[in-house]
Amino acid sequence: MSSLFKSELTLSESGFLFDHATGLTYTLNPTGQFIFRQMQKGVEGPEILTRLQEEFEVDETTARKDLDDFVRQLKEFELID
Numbered sequence: 001m002s003s004l005f006k007s008e009l010t011l012s013e014s015g016f017l018f019d020h021a022t023g024l025t026y027t028l029n030p031t032g033q034f035i036f037r038q039m040q041k042g043v044e045g046p047e048i049l050t051r052l053q054e055e056f057e058v059d060e061t062t063a064r065k066d067l068d069d070f071v072r073q074l075k076e077f078e079l080i081d
Contacts, residue, residue: 004039005080007019007021007022008021011033011037011040015033016028017036034051034052035066035067045067048067049067
């Protein structure tokens with residue numbers, strides 16, 4: 001797993017994100033699942049933004065808001081720095 005994440009995280013096919021360090025589980029919507037998988041692969045923000053636009057057929061403003069909101073939530077839950 002990428003060192004971006006503070007602990008080992010596992011994403012199920014149904015969208016449940018499990019934090020092995022705390023035992024907590026989070027539910028990700030399809031957009032969150034997509035972003036998380038891109039981050040796991042080491043894809044950087046600008047490329048994730050482009051891929052979001054292509055995958056979900058949204059404009060840059062929508063994709064940027066979704067990406068920013070997701071990263072903010074990861075920080076709030078202390079899953080990333």
